[in-house]
Amino acid sequence: MTVDLNHVDTGGEGTPLVVVHGLLGSADNWRSHVKQWQQRYRVIAVDLRNHGRSPHADGMSYAAMAADLLALLDRLGIERAHLLGHSMGGKVVISLACLHPQRVASLVVADIAPQAYGHDHDAVFAGLRRVEEGLPRNRREADALLAEHVEERAIRLFLATNLERDDEGVLRLRIGLDEIEADYDAIMQAPAGEGSYDGPVLVLRGGRSPYVTDAMLPRLHDVLPQARLATLQDAGHWLHAEQPEAFQAAVNDFLASLEA
Missing domain, CATH: 3.40.50.1820 (Alpha/Beta hydrolase fold, catalytic domain)
Structure with missing residues (x-):
């Protein structure tokens, strides 16, 4: 479908x-x-x-x-x-x-x-999961969480474009991370x-x-x-x-x- x-x-x-x-x-x-x-x-x-x-x-x-x-x-x-x-x-x-x-x-x-291609997004996925768990309330907090797994600031800024604020003021991912990770093999x-x-x-x-x-x-x-x-x-x-x-x-x- x-x-x-x-x-x-x-x-x-x-x-x-x-x-x-x-x-x-x-x-x-x-x-x-x-x-x-x-x-x-x-x-x-x-x-x-x-x-x-x-x-x-x-x-x-x-x-x-x-x-x-x-x-x-x-x-x-x-x-x-x-x-x-x-x-x-x-x-x-x-x-x-x-x-x-x-x-x-x-x-x-x-x-x-x-x-x-080979698999090379493990650190990125780990960083995004850390953001999910950390419930950041501003971009600085989100960047610090991502930085635990993703060293390159340019990549962190790119990943942060997927964040949007919910009704409680928490920055959450708008991507379907579960679905992407589950079929990551197909993407490669x-x-x-x-x-x-x-x-x-x-x-x-x-x-x-x-x-x-x-x-x-x-x-x-x-x-x-x-x-x-x-x-x-x-x-x-x-x-x-x-x-x-x-x-x-x-x-x-x-x-x-x-x-x-």
């Missing part, structure tokens, strides 16, 4: 640009980019299941998340869209493109390859769908990120044979936040080339 995804829709004409966040992110993380893109495109930024303001549901397979996204396109009456996905969201859009290529005008895949797997997507693709990777290495490129081109690869040299995995202007320029140039 699909989930009705929460989303932000800027409205506008032409082929929409659908933006899909990564693990433990949300549409909110993309507000500055959406503000820029909406000057040219109808932009739809989504919250995947168990993220942001979307409902919580069992199962984090890429087939399920791609089905959620397809259902949203159907609900909005969108026949074809440009899809942009970061990290886990990149695997979601690759899945949709492989399963339903007729619905995809192009792909922008940000710092992920279409393959399985390759995208859904057999074969390849033969449409236009831009793959953006961070020069300091280990997520899209040269050794992964043969597999990437098997699944995305038309992929153009661009590297943002001074960026890590969160390249859209670390190098926002360069990221914007690369996406804008790619989409403009499709209209030429």
Whole structure:
């Protein structure tokens, strides 16, 4: 059963640009980019299941998340869209493109390859559980709890975007952490769908990120044979936040080339 995804829709004409966040992110993380893109495109930024303001549901397979996204396109009456996905969201859009290529005008895949990855979120999950237990009443308390397990301040700030205050003044996680942890193995797997997507693709990777290495490129081109690869040299995995202007320029140039 699909989930009705929460989303932000800027409205506008032409082929929409659908933006899909990564693990433990949300549409909110993309507000500055959406503000820029909406000057040219109808932009739809989504919250995947168990993220942001979307409902919580069992199962984090890429087939399920791609089905959620397809259902949203159907609900909005969108026949074809440009899809942009970061990290886990990149695997979601690759899945949709492989399963339903007729619905995809192009792909922008940000710092992920279409393959399985190892488990590396244990400290993050432990930090989030500590926040759940600690019942923080302000951001400073929440950060101190996260810091017991997550050393990098930038990552703690990112994780803190998932906190919202309840009626009693306690900061609580809005994500479906139980559901995410229960099916974390599925998140680490390759995208859904057999074969390849033969449409236009831009793959953006961070020069300091280990997520899209040269050794992964043969597999990437098997699944995305038309992929153009661009590297943002001074960026890590969160390249859209670390190098926002360069990221914007690369996406804008790619989409403009499709209209030429």
